[in-house]
Amino acid sequence: MAIAITQKELAERIDSAYGLLEQCRICPRECGVNRQQDDRLGFCSSGLNAKVASVSPHFGEEPPLTGTKGSGTVFFANCSLRCLYCQNYPISQLGNGVERTPGELACQMIWLQEQGCHNLNLVTPTHFMPQILKALFVAREREFRLPVVWNSSGYESQESLRLLEGIVDIYLPDMRYSDDRYAMKYSLASKYAEVNRAAVKEMYRQVGDLVVDEDGIALHGLIVRHLVLPEDLSGTEDVMGFLSRRVSKKVHVSLMAQYFPSYRAAEHPELARKVTAKEFGEAHRIMERYGLENGWVQEHDG
Numbered sequence: 263m264a265i266a267i268t269q270k271e272l273a274e275r276i277d278s279a280y281g282l283l284e285q286c287r288i289c290p291r292e293c294g295v296n297r298q299q300d301d302r303l304g305f306c307s308s309g310l311n312a313k314v315a316s317v318s319p320h321f322g323e324e325p326p327l328t329g330t331k332g333s334g335t336v337f338f339a340n341c342s343l344r345c346l347y348c349q350n351y352p353i354s355q356l357g358n359g360v361e362r363t364p365g366e367l368a369c370q371m372i373w374l375q376e377q378g379c380h381n382l383n384l385v386t387p388t389h390f391m392p393q394i395l396k397a398l399f400v401a402r403e404r405e406f407r408l409p410v411v412w413n414s415s416g417y418e419s420q421e422s423l424r425l426l427e428g429i430v431d432i433y434l435p436d437m438r439y440s441d442d443r444y445a446m447k448y449s450l451a452s453k454y455a456e457v458n459r460a461a462v463k464e465m466y467r468q469v470g471d472l473v474v475d476e477d478g479i480a481l482h483g484l485i486v487r488h489l490v491l492p493e494d495l496s497g498t499e500d501v502m503g504f505l506s507r508r509v510s511k512k513v514h515v516s517l518m519a520q521y522f523p524s525y526r527a528a529e530h531p532e533l534a535r536k537v538t539a540k541e542f543g544e545a546h547r548i549m550e551r552y553g554l555e556n557g558w559v560q561e562h563d564g
């Protein structure tokens with residue numbers, strides 16, 4: 263069931279969310295720039311309006327999200343992380359996209375619903391949280407009712423996440439690193455592990471374990487993505503240990519083998535290759551050893 267709160271409650275959340283834009287603390291970077299005034303000098307280079315790179319039904323997500331009709335993705339431009347191996351860097355770091363008002367964004371949400379998509383999949387939404395809430399408000403006036411997927415880096419503030427309670431149905435965060443030194447070196451993110459783990463716990467508190475309907479389509483719950491990096495730079499053992507002990511052994515984990523060197527990865531020899539079958543197999547064994555049996559393991563292609 264999409265969006266559990268009333269329109270009145272949603273309007274109050276929107277006010278609170280836009281308040282965070284004034285001296286921006288939408289994400290843990292707390293840049294303090296005035297995005298209400300369209301100041302774009304914050305880390306994510308984003309201003310007052312959301313910037314959208316693409317809108318389309320997508321068939322490459324986890325099976326309960328893709329289903330038979332696709333996941334309705336809105337891919338936002340810019341990012342609050344700066345991963346130097348990002349496969350989508352023209353969008354995330356060069357900012358390729360078109361600015362959209364909340365009204366225009368609402369029309370795109372409605373269009374995805376009209377295409378028959380199973381859900382609204384907000385990709386890299388963190389830095390545009392207020393604008394997304396406003397668009398959802400407008401869309402709901404026009405009978406928008408899809409489950410909302412928050413598909414993020416997992417680098418989120420507690421204050422912003424609490425504003426999403428009762429609005430987001432399915433959280434789809436990354437858990438990228440266990441070691442803050444790597445998070446800083448490769449994604450320019452400080453205190454990533456602590457912030458990310460607190461975010462995942464809050465997400466789980468809000469939506470719990472994944473629940474699907476009779477056709478296997480996701481209704482609500484948490485799915486954690488873990489991209490295995492070469493040389494165990496993503497710290498798989500610590501991530502799985504945390505999920506198993508501090509979240510739930512029933513949590514759905516999507517273990518990803520798709521890393522390939524992109525953008526500036528070649529500048530770092532340890533990142534300048536794909537993950538080997540041995541490395542990925544070890545990550546899979548760790549996941550099993552911690553009793554995490556729910557989820558998906560990507561095929562390793564070599």
Ligand code: SF4
Pocket residue numbers: 286287288289290291292293294295304305306307308342388389
């Ligand atoms: S959303 Fe952007 S401007 Fe705001 S704190 Fe995060 S990085 Fe800075």
